[in-house]
Amino acid sequence: MSKSMSEISTDRRALLGGAAATAALLGAGVSSASAAPADVVAIRKAAIAQQAEAIKRLQDWIKLPTITAEGVNVDTGPEYMMNLAREAGFQTVKRIPTDGTDGVFATLDVGAPRWVGVYFMYDVKQYDPKEWDSPPLEGRLVDKPGVGKVIVGRGAVNQKGPESAFLAAIHAFKAANKKLPVNIALVCEGEEEVASTHFKQVVTHPDVLPILKKCDGVFIPFTAQSATGDITIQLGAKGPIEFQLIADGGPSGMGPKADIHSSEKARVDSPIWRLTQAIASLTSPDGNTPMLDGYMDNVRPLTARQKDLIRAAAKGMNEEAVKKAYGVTHWINNESFEDSLIRLTEQPTINLQGLIGGYTGPGGKSILPTHAEAKLELRMVPNQTYEEVSKKLRAHLDKRGFTDIKLNISGGYDPTETDEKARIIQSALAAYKTMGVNASIFPRLAGSWPGSVFTQPPVAIPALQYGMGFGSGAHAPNEFFVIESANPKVAGYTEATMGYVELLYAIAQAK
């Protein structure tokens, strides 16, 4: 049951459904944190009028995937991003060179007292068209039972869909002839999916840093709503280190130069065995507890307040639905849902993404392979750092005699954290409240986003993920973003657009 455009109310307080739904959603005493209702109504009208155009813009963007890991569209991607910014009315739009895929920086200065930063990733994850029900670069509009009309494509939710909705908000201000309540600094990268390897070069660029430092904070457009419509603001995120461990008999001398007959294992070192043993040394025998030397040294335990936030959040979640979504029957060690959430938030991880080496066809083949590779990633919590743990990885391997195992760190950054009292966090809560959404705060996202590049010196401003709307399938086939929602509590495209309008007003008016 998807909702048609004509049914959508223009009353922003009722934007998530009819009057009855609105009454149910809004708690007592909710007051508007935003501008004169008439302005918002006009902007909303413009957003509705421009929705088809905005979706076309999103589809066109999906057609041009930038995939830095594969060197795909690494030059045209930033140019396209620059055009999107220009079309939205940004006054200065610059390509920021890096040692990898370039960044983009754009400003829209309306002379407002406050600045806000907006962070875009214009790159997307790799995809395999064979696994998709519709072509991953088509951006096809599909009716998804129980969800609504959705756009399906690589980048639909991660992150072009929400980002296009933010751009649609800027277009709507202009179309409605309303002045933006804040100035905007838009900072974009094309390496988010390779752990933002060179993004620090973008934010510290002399044209970028002084403006970012003026900002109240920075947010990434995001589908913050769950399937039920509730929102959780993550006050931080883990920091990843993505790396590959490679065993190669030739260069290392610890094994044969080419695959040889397997009977020689008795007297010849095996690169693939050495790799297996090296990676096995990184966790406990059940694969659940990190055993990397010194990894836990700087882990700051959650505070009582942080644990309270988690327990409160757990009450609002449906454990069985979460298990079903992840296709699991239990949490590790058969822990309770609450404990699993605390672990998800507090524990740094060592994840094994993939293994490849030797013979991989059907059955077996009696070779002693010369080469094998493991792909892993760590996710760290404060106060672990990228630099510290990178060094510990090499030291751990060397201490065990695995000097022959090559460590290739392909990306990473520090964990991020923002104080719940920060003005932009309070502005976000106020905006959600205005829209009648049930929003809470949560200590930390188990995933990662490069907020630390903003929250740490030299930028040192609050950072968060913000946005109305829903989608799923990031990094997976059939990734989607909701355009028209079957659930009145979940925002469709225009409602997601209006979520950004409300935030900009909230920031302008926050105390």
Add this chain to the structure above:
Amino acid sequence: MSKSMSEISTDRRALLGGAAATAALLGAGVSSASAAPADVVAIRKAAIAQQAEAIKRLQDWIKLPTITAEGVNVDTGPEYMMNLAREAGFQTVKRIPTDGTDGVFATLDVGAPRWVGVYFMYDVKQYDPKEWDSPPLEGRLVDKPGVGKVIVGRGAVNQKGPESAFLAAIHAFKAANKKLPVNIALVCEGEEEVASTHFKQVVTHPDVLPILKKCDGVFIPFTAQSATGDITIQLGAKGPIEFQLIADGGPSGMGPKADIHSSEKARVDSPIWRLTQAIASLTSPDGNTPMLDGYMDNVRPLTARQKDLIRAAAKGMNEEAVKKAYGVTHWINNESFEDSLIRLTEQPTINLQGLIGGYTGPGGKSILPTHAEAKLELRMVPNQTYEEVSKKLRAHLDKRGFTDIKLNISGGYDPTETDEKARIIQSALAAYKTMGVNASIFPRLAGSWPGSVFTQPPVAIPALQYGMGFGSGAHAPNEFFVIESANPKVAGYTEATMGYVELLYAIAQAK
């Protein structure tokens, strides 16, 4: 420098070169163990006359690869084998049904007092044409610098080349109108490359077993010569168990049903981690010492005589050449060559053939994969057995809580051993001596062949690998078998053919 056919002497004593080479090769007091020289000269003349036809027969056979692991030509392969036997003059030729790829059994009863068994594998290893310099099924004749004219193709040396040379010997007897000195029982299988899974069904078939039990012994046609022309008769071989370990989150419940976002590792069991830890538990941290519970219980150490044989053999080998051939700089633990040979012979192995699971493309991808597979094989020594160790594998995993890891044993058999005093061993030594070849005995091949199906009850006859000639690249690209040898001490195709003629006479005349 390859030798042209016309240069090849018809004097069998000089078959490996000119008169001078022959004099150098033959020790003092070498006496013929075979038939009247005139008979052998006539057979040799026939073999030379038929060589082109025999090579064409080999090329045609190479064109039809039977690969049981991939289900390739599993029905036409045995039919083709039956035709080859019929053409060679075998009187009874039967297809022996098995639960896998069928076997073939053929007899050639000339009323001689003695029977000898000949074992053929008609299947070949998988191949990837992209890795080959000439098409793997063409059987192209190529000049290989320093080696001579060789036939290149899948199965060229392992094992169709030597087998076709044996068939050529039978054809030559017929063409020369000479009576075979022994009766021949030819037993063939199409599953050697999948660890002879159903071969016991062939040898114990009621049409097969009574005849095999009458045989002096059984041999597989083989390129026993090294690149220098010397020969080592292996008195045994290790017995393999080939298996795959598979971790699958869905069926096992120990992990997600599909790949999920890697951040969930904190609270979700990881099938690929569990697989890694399970396989890591099978060896010491350097990957060199088997740690499978109870694996070493029944390992019978080498006897003093066996070690003496190894030390004597070591003196005749060139360590640097062996290292170069295997592309290694050292033996494990920097052991001496002699110690490496003792280890190669005495130590059962646990080899990791390959790993595949999760993301395997360039760089990384933040998934927690649902599926991973490891391919391994063990090689056992007496008195370890297939049945005993198969059970220990499962028990080892279960004891460590890896009940979720699926164990798929794709094939295997017991180690094999033949007494050096067995008449067929002495016959082989005599035949080699007749041909002026420097032949010695060695306790055990580090590789495997399913000799145990013959050496153990109910067949219980001696078994060996026998044959003149040289080749390389079994299981590898550009596999070849020498047709015309650049080294006068190494047999070409006709000399390899004559090696079987000499063996049959030696068996007939042995005391």
